[in-house]
Amino acid sequence: MGREANQQLPDIEAVTQILVMGRLTVGNNVSERQYERISTIDSNFFKVFPQTFKEGTSATVFSQANGVLLQERLATKYFGKENAFQKDLFTNRFPSVVAGVIEDLPKNTHLDADLMVPEQTVAAAFDWYNEYVTTNWVDNSFVTYFKLRPDANIDAIERKITALAKEHWDKEEPFNSTFKLQSVSDIHLYATEAEGEINQNKGSAFHVRMFAIIALAILLVACFNYAGLVNVSFLQRTHDIGIHKTIGATRPQLLRQFLAESFPDDFDILAFGGRNYFYC
Numbered sequence: 001m002g003r004e005a006n007q008q009l010p011d012i013e014a015v016t017q018i019l020v021m022g023r024l025t026v027g028n029n030v031s032e033r034q035y036e037r038i039s040t041i042d043s044n045f046f047k048v049f050p051q052t053f054k055e056g057t058s059a060t061v062f063s064q065a066n067g068v069l070l071q072e073r074l075a076t077k078y079f080g081k082e083n084a085f086q087k088d089l090f091t092n093r094f095p096s097v098v099a100g101v102i103e104d105l106p107k108n109t110h111l112d113a114d115l116m117v118p119e120q121t122v123a124a125a126f127d128w129y130n131e132y133v134t135t136n137w138v139d140n141s142f143v144t145y146f147k148l149r150p151d152a153n154i155d156a157i158e159r160k161i162t163a164l165a166k167e168h169w170d171k172e173e174p175f176n177s178t179f180k181l182q183s184v185s186d187i188h189l190y191a192t193e194a195e196g197e198i199n200q201n202k203g204s205a206f207h208v209r210m211f212a213i214i215a216l217a218i219l220l221v222a223c224f225n226y227a228g229l230v231n232v233s234f235l236q237r238t239h240d241i242g243i244h245k246t247i248g249a250t251r252p253q254l255l256r257q258f259l260a261e262s263f264p265d266d267f268d269i270l271a272f273g274g275r276n277y278f279y280c
Contacts, residue, residue: 010149014147015145016044016144018111024036025092027078039113040116047147055101065120069117137168241254
């Protein structure tokens with residue numbers, strides 16, 4: 001789907017596809033080997049998702065035979081403080097060489113892949129891969145990303161992709177699908193989530209809105225309570241207010257005095273709330 005759409009639809013600048021293929025046993029030290037999730041990447045991955053390389057380049061990732069791509073945390077996990085680039089890394093499915101190391105993906109990304117394997121390595125290790133990528137129009141295991149031109153018509157692209165899929169569909173099978181595009185920024189929170197085990201730590205926009213409403217209600221209650229306490233403090237200071245007015249204090253002067261007295265408490269509360277916000 002992705003490759004054909006990229007060739008036929010001019011509004012698409014680049015297409016990349018990711019396939020989560022399960023887990024491999026990884027590690028050169030037999031006693032420290034662990035399971036890592038394996039995800040495939042193709043040659044357009046860095047055009048759609050630019051990354052900062054710590055070792056190697058995008059060119060070495062896709063030119064190295066049996067190459068694999070590691071995040072920085074995995075490179076540290078299996079090679080310590082040594083450079084991992086061009087070193088062998090054992091997997092229980094194929095021999096691999098570290099062809100690149102990138103900075104760790106941010107914690108809020110939906111791309112939670114562990115071991116990223118370029119398509120030339122996958123094709124060499126799994127003889128069914130090339131045929132599967134080019135001929136399979138039924139299975140939805142791939143997660144496909146389109147980088148669109150700024151002036152692209154989303155509705156028109158969705159109709160064309162649906163028509164393209166219908167054109168290549170098995171004529172003996174009924175076609176009842178409609179293809180919709182979802183913004184990458186919406187994947188984490190909204191219901192039409194990416195499939196293929198690639199968004200396991202997804203959030204919920206409903207929960208975000210629910211807790212925001214609860215927080216607003218708590219804030220309003222706190223404001224009313226604070227206003228009540230201020231009124232009580234004013235009543236307790238009627239004697240002081242009377243003396244100040246007797247010696248000529250005006251209403252604005254009294255207001256400034258009370259504001260000045262309350263400012264240190266307000267500042268402390270603001271600092272405490274801001275600190276807790278950043279910790280969260």
